[in-house]
Amino acid sequence: MIAVHCGAGYHNKKYHRKYNKLSKKACIKGIDVLKQGGTALESVKAAVIVLENDPITNAGYGSNLSTNGVIELDASVMDGRELVYGGCGAIRKIKNPIELAYDICVKQSKPLPLGLIPPSLLVGTGGLEYARGIGLNIVTNKSLISKKAFKQYVKCKHLYNQQSNKLDTVGAVCIDDSGHVASACSSGGLLLKRPGRVGQAALYGSGVWADSFIKEEPCVAVCTTGCGEHLVQTQLAKEISIDLKNETCVTTGLHKTMTDKFLKSRFLRNVNQKLGGALVLHANTARDEIAVLWGHSTQTMSLGFMSKMDRYPTGLISELPNEALAGDTINVGGTYFYNKINTE
Template identity: 35%
Template sequence: MKKAMFAALAALFALSAPVAAEDHEKPEWSIAIHGGAGTLDPDRMTPERRAAYEAALQEALDAGAKVLAEGGSAMEAVKAAILPMEDSPLFNAGKGAVFTWDGRNELDASIMDGRDRSAGAVTGVTTIRNPILLADTVRTESEHVFLMGEGAEQFAVEQGIETAPPEYFATEARRKSLERMKSEELSALDVDTKFGTVGAVALDQDGNLAAGTSTGGMTGKRWGRIGDTPVIGAGTYADNRSCAVSATGWGEYFIRVGVAMNICLRLAYGQQIVSAGDPEGEKDHSFIAQGIADAVMAEVKQLGGDGGVILVTPEGHAIFSFNTTGMYRGRADSSGMSEVAIFGGDVEAGASNTPDH
């Protein structure tokens, strides 16, 4: 009976031969972060630049882990992890965001609480130092989920959210990318070798999940283009019953697949099937979560999109899946695990890089 159940599950979700993880005691808390995915080549990255990225990832990971270790909420941990990445010029979020075609830095962010599925999102803001904080304030201090542009900035002023002048967000490297795109008539994908969106997902000691994502979008974006980051269900989703997900990649495809919510819904159903066929709980649910994440990312790839996801399950499994050559990422939990990685070859248990799908 069990074999039939697992065979049916594999067929249902089109799992791509995931590797089952060993059984572990459920961690008291867990967190995963990302700083973007894309075409990353270790031979073209200097040791100094790699060290800078690893240090920035570790700083963000440590900030979120500290909140969780001290008994803080998953929501607070997600914000704590994202803030230093928004403040770093290394990532395409907050300071260091890419330029639009018109030479502006337009910022998007979203956040979601797995306890009650409350959510907040903002898009096209240009003066908000930390968009993730504004997204959370939309969640907690308004009856809305999604605010845009001038209206979102007006709301931010009324709520006392810290602002910054346009020059704060501008960096020379991002400006040169826009100039190269225009002068050589390139596409955004030619100059954005990686999607520098940042995000975090967390499980706290009370068993609650949360997810958040922040970005500057794509270089040279026009006509008010909006990607997946501020779209609840595409770039961000959290539900205590299934998982918390944050995505990074080519937003148009992530929206079409509904990546974040798609993973959570498949996982919720997959857990029901596994529980029915394995009532004694002998099966490690990380096997199912990894397979589902890989399957959804394979679907994105099949449509023509690139990128990756991070997710945390109610059991505390922190999982990565990406269909690119690399993803800036990290994870930590109460067992003492703390690790960061960049390239697809930096293989860790519970992570999958499936660029050929």
């Protein structure tokens, strides 16, 4: 089972079909990995690469430009089986930053000589040199800039109040045949961000969370999207996962957590418009029940999901009710699947 998102923000209706098509394409890629015996972590990486490579999203190619006209990328993954995380921030010239985050994550459990500790987060030039060392695809800054992103950059160069309109961070959550979950997140950050800025997509507990370590408990994977600063301050991914572990109704539980710990968070008490979203996979092993949930305070959120039993994936755009105000209301949706969950 996999679910992906193309961000919470505002998605123009004329592009809804394109976003839905891309979500479905990413889901199919992730499911193909599972069908070949791959892990949840491998599946979310593969799905996010598809999202990064499409210029319609704000991740990888086509990402937002910083104030100096450079693309700096954030990404992270978390493996629920081992409870390990890998992230990269403000990374330049890497075509698919999710590959760097994945490599950092999987090497957490591999010992280094002299008792050195493997890094869990790399940023800037250090991250770029690490990527070169492991043979990742290094490209020019110019090759990452799409016509659409450059046009937005020129238009908004001196209009900073427009920077929250493009919040299309991408992400994925997955459960594999072993009953373990993983989460991934990738972003180009806010439009006209300052050079060196790192958002929630790179950070532990803010952009991703995954926990299937204790088999007797529900498994939960979360990835977030929206205004990175708001999500970092609230550590929303981790808060949602912890709360939903003990919820009888995860749909109302997600709404409660996003309301109490995001919209009403004391850490955001001075923020007028709180913009965020979350994609959640919750697996109850006792009931063989898998829930895919989403919640957002933005005008729209683009997402898709697919199980191994599905012939076709589902792609949709979740929208706030007409009378609701973005940044002031949480919209929650979801769907349930009943499949045998392997807990061996």
